[in-house]
Amino acid sequence: MTRELRRLSIAVLIMFLALFTSTTIIQVVQADELRNDPRNARTLYSSYSAERGPILVDGTPIAQSVPDDSQYKFQRVYPSPELYAPITGYFTLNQGNSGLEGALNDYLTGTSNAQFLDQITAIFTGQNPKGASVETTIDPVVQQAAWDALGDQSGAIIAIEPSSGAILAMVSKPSYDPNALAQHDTSAVIQTYQALNADPANPLYNRTIGGNLYHPGSVFKVLMAAAAIDSGEFAPETQIPNPPQLQLPQSSSIVTNAGGSLCGGGETVSLADALRLSCNIPFAQVGAQLGEATISDYAKAFGFGESLEIPMSTTASVYPSDMDQAHLMLSSFGQGDDRVTPLQIAMISAAIANGGTLMVPTLVESINAPDLSEIKGPSAEVYSQPVTAQTAELVKQMMVAGVSNGAASNARIDGVDVAGKTGTAENGEGEPYTLWFTGFAPADDPKVAVAVVVENGGGRGQNAFGNQIAAPIAKRVLEAVLSR
């Protein structure tokens, strides 16, 4: 009997070892996989039950979690929903997150790797888990001014501090109310989302960094001028042939200047005047002379072709490749297949404003743990040095002339030198224009670089120019920064 009992003991031991093993497999080995299973409601509830950190603008919450009696314990609230929607994005139960809510989800829920020690401490001290707060670089006054300036237009405004890359304002219209997507009734959230998604005005797009992208039109000439001078092939004074019409090679298309007129009045025009007056034909020739490879290198140095994390992902702007001569010439004044985000255009201005050094744009000033200790501080990172300081200085002077005595006159501010460039991009036969302004101020000590885009010709189809609609809007944004 003892022998049998000994064997039975071994059998029982094996049974228990099987249980020890199976629990270990579930709770340790497969734990992450099980936690990430989309059917696992616990992960969801715990992400809601932890007090999600707020998103702040100058210390004031633009997204915060308010305690409520539901099983989720907190309700996400956006006090100025539409104004800040492109920045905060939305935070839904289980339909995904966007904006900073999505990009910094780990920090906001307190589960980022940087907060690992805090989580351990919270386990032992029994505190409720709490996420980090995110302080943005947004200036509320500039943001509001930009929002007001854009009025009822569809479009976008982005303002960047050239010396740091800090984004001061980010406005996209039409906007939406993220509160409607943060409610706990999932079916209502899905319904709202589908309605927003189906809206032809695309309110969910953050037009400053994504959406359908825009033809840059003449604002692209800033990059062209910088490339032309920096390459050493052109100086501001270099004279370029200036015919009233230009037949594109191997094409029946004819390029004209805006309004079909002779740009500048002479047989030739200087590069500086071509930018100041925004002439298309001279820039088509500049592009043809520089060649696709050279322009492409400069475009990349300014940020084209790369998606940035600001920290949400931006859509990469496109400078086309493998173009024939006709398309190369078209793309040289911002038509053809050039596609850009307003952020990209603002980055070009910011780099010129900052002596040719392009800073990495960012929305995040700092990330702070609930105990106010800093997890991530302000960072000013250099993205690239697309052009020399000398080139930047020359381009700046050309852009100042564009505002003071050129095609961007509506951005003039009394007592301040404003550098600027307008754009009026064509979108095809009969389609309304896309109206642009980009620039910076004050020219001698730039505090802000902006890009303004207004869709649908500002409501006037093909009868409006960037200087009429976009420049005055940009002026109000610049003034808001300068009067701080």
Added chain:
Amino acid sequence: MPPNVSLPAGRTGPNDTGAGTLTSSIRIRLRTPARLRNLELFLLVLAGALGLGAMALGQLGMTGETDAGILWSFAILGVFVLAFHVVLRVVAPNADPFILPIVSTLNGIGIGMIYRLDLYSGTTGWASDGVRQIVWTAIAIAAAIAVVIAFRNHRVLQRYRYIAMFIGIVLLLLPLLPGIGREVNGARVWINIGVASFQPGELAKIALAVFFAGYLVTARDTLSLVGKKVLGIRFPRMRDLGPILVIWAAAMAVLVFQRDLGTSLLYFGLFLVMLYVATARVGWIILGLVLFIGGAVVASQTLGYVNGRFNAWLDAFNPAVYDSVGGSYQLVQGLFGMASGGLLGNGWGLGRPDLTPLAKSDYIFAALGEELGLAGVFAILALMLILVSRGFRIGFNGQDDFGRLLAVGLSFVIALQVFIVIGGVTRVIPLTGLTTPFLAAGGSSLLANWVIAALLLRLSDTVRNQPRVVVSP
């Protein structure tokens, strides 16, 4: 092997009469000044602190405050346990000192989890499973005390083995009777006795263990020595097969008519193991396993619910199985809960065990895994393993074969039940509905397991007792 099995039960020593017990127990107490009982008392204090801590932390985690009323009623249970301890000092001073603290700890942790789940659902008073569990625990401890006092000599039980068999089978089949039988969650294992419903199958396991031990101790010679040898393994004669066929038929009846795979497996496994320990015949085990596996395979093909359990076990994460009625939803929810507990657990009252269906009964292990983590469930499994090993220790060191066999049977039934339930929850085997001993909500289960604990305590007392009686003048 001592041939004391043939001794007439009930006349085994001088401590049979009241006066004899008194003098001998006093004599023993003088010789060994209750070292074991003092150890037990110390461990009980730890158990009480653990249980009370679980209750208080569960309340704090759920509501942020403690409710003194329920803590007091929990403390009254402590008084019951202490009373048990005092009774043991008198009537079984050499009983194993670990059994009572272990079952008290497990029971306390179970009440803590059940009460914490009540706080989530907001039930109070008699609607609260936690309160009912406390009352049932009190009843179960009282019954256990009565058993320890009533059966001063376990060998009495051997005499009633056939009565025990009859009682066991009746209890097992009782839920099939129309009128009092009740079907819960598809399994017909409950009876309704007016004030409360009861799972008689839980008590049947004690009766059957007593029957198996008594029957096998007397019949093992014929079972082990007679029979044809096939392939080197001796198989029993047809006429000796009678009882095993009866038990097999009962197990299959439970499987088919009560639709309870777990209970069926539990009783048949218990019988086979006791048969093996008593007769040392592997042939029995093989025959029994072939019979059971044959029955189970047929059942899995023909009975929809068994088939569903197998699919849910093998292919739990398949969306079709997950979403089907009677599919793997509960199983997977339990796994999610345990995974969210991880290594250290979410803490009492801080997880979401309420998301798993039947978290208080069948799935209490997953709930504990969620809130106490791997560390906590390892501790619980270790306590169960120690409890079983204390029972086996009686099997190794006991003085009479009936007592040894009974102790092995009773401890193995706990081990097997733990394995069936927790193995089902953690996907070692297909999921079957059984209660986790001492932890899960349910009066019948508590009552049965406390009586088992009382019998083990009684049996363990003889292990130490006997040699000393022998050397006393």
